[in-house]
Amino acid sequence: MSPLKAPERVVGIDFGTSSVRGVEVTTHPKKGPQVRRFARIALPSGAVEDGEVMEPNTVGDALKRLWEKGSFSTNKVALGVGNQRVLVRPFTVDDQPASRVREALPALVEEILPFRSEDALIDFYPIERHPNDAGRVNGLVVAAAKHAIDEAVRAIRIAKLRTHRVDLIPFALSRVHLWGEYSNGTIALIYQAPSSTTVLIATNRVPRFVRIIPAGDEDVTAHMEQVLGLGHEELTAELATRPRAQDPSASTRLWGSQRTDRQSSPRHRRLLGQQHRTEDRHSSAVRPKYALARRLRAIRRTLRRHHKDRPPDRGFGLHDTISAEEMRIAAPSAAIGLAMGGESWL
Structure with a gap:
């Protein structure tokens, strides 16, 4: 999760109720991560509610205009999820390959999910080996309703962009603020x-x-x-x-x-x-x-x-073409953290 690692060139996208924000981060050899491109486009009422895309066509059109305004250098998108349709809970699993853990998760977590496991995308974020059982791993189970993500991905496709990874917004925020x-x-x-x-x-x-x-x-x-x-x-x-x-x-x-x-x-x-x-x-x-x-x-x-x-001066900065005042008003922390990178959890 280190922000000093050169992030792959992607655009972090944060869907808000009234606007969509896009951020592209580059890495300077001496100054570290830097917000290189940023844009924000207003959304009509009802297009996005509680961080969930309700009108993919409308949002897709907004994304097209966002790319024109921001002059982003890539069509790869880092999509963030993090509303009440996402569940994150401490969990312990057997120490085995990630693919086998993912296969077993739906049956293991079905009782704690607020929706059916077949209607969810589920993954496991490992933290540490269990202190009393070397064969077990403590971590966080992350589950999101498929429909909420599918509609966002559909909007991205409509804009002729590509979903490169799906990330948890709380993780993205931690990359920006924990310095x-x-x-x-x-x-x-x-x-x-x-x-x-x-x-x-x-x-x-x-x-x-x-x-x-x-x-x-x-x-x-x-x-x-x-x-x-x-x-x-x-x-x-x-x-x-x-x-x-x-x-x-x-x-x-x-x-x-x-x-x-x-x-x-x-x-x-x-x-x-x-x-x-x-x-x-x-x-x-x-x-x-x-x-x-x-x-x-x-x-x-x-x-x-x-x-x-003002933006925190903790490890990354703004390119000369980016207005600090505009960034303050736009509140793009989540988009910055998504662009900075991390392992896709879905």
């Missing part, structure tokens, strides 16, 4: 998007626990609009004029999340509670060696104090 002081020890990374919140716990940059919560910025916004009796534009204007010092409970996320300051609300507090319970569940499930000693520090920095309005 510097966040690269060592056990760290909780929280990424809040419009309709979902991703909680990833990693030890020394190796993902060990992932949970995707089906609630995000839009849920908090909708609740506040209802409670305050304000329209979306009125609420945005009100919060934009409120000094941060007057709103200590407002949440800020790592660069790349779709960030809007919010006042605290019961629904927001429930969302934070889900995040904390997720980490508590992980803390009780792993060996003491991996206890989350830095958990509260990571959570507070991520949700309250870690305020960044």
Whole structure:
């Protein structure tokens, strides 16, 4: 998962509710990974919902325009998945070739899947050999509904592009954000998007626990609009004029999340509670060696104090032709991580 390895030339694609983002990463011999090309194209309402492509023809047309705008040098696409139709759970399997593990997975995980195993794409991400059984391997089982991926792949084909690999968005985010002081020890990374919140716990940059919560910025916004009796534009204007010092409970996320300051609300507090319970569940499930000693520090920095309005200078940069302000507004962390590479899990 090292970002210093020269990534194969692909374009990371992140489907959002209102736009699709594409990023191409190159590797400079001295400066390391660098965002070389970037583009964003708006999507009409309903074309993509909760990260899932609903109208392949519409999205395919948008991808054609994205390639024209971004002048990407390849037609290879790294597709990311990571919504409530994706399940990631700690799992242990027999130590055997990856192909045999994949063959056995549907029967092994059928009881924990929220959908039928025959309707899912399933893979296993190995982490370490079981401490008490040399013949077993601990890792993460990843399962996604086939339909959700098939529609995205169909849109890519319509645009005359090629799906080179399918990657898990939480893994892509970890490549972008787990650097510097966040690269060592056990760290909780929280990424809040419009309709979902991703909680990833990693030890020394190796993902060990992932949970995707089906609630995000839009849920908090909708609740506040209802409670305050304000329209979306009125609420945005009100919060934009409120000094941060007057709103200590407002949440800020790592660069790349779709960030809007919010006042605290019961629904927001429930969302934070889900995040904390997720980490508590992980803390009780792993060996003491991996206890989350830095958990509260990571959570507070991520949700309250870690305020960044620019790309992180942790191992990769922007080409001179890329606007840092445009990148900040576009929030392309997932697309960058997908373009940086990694093993395809499906």
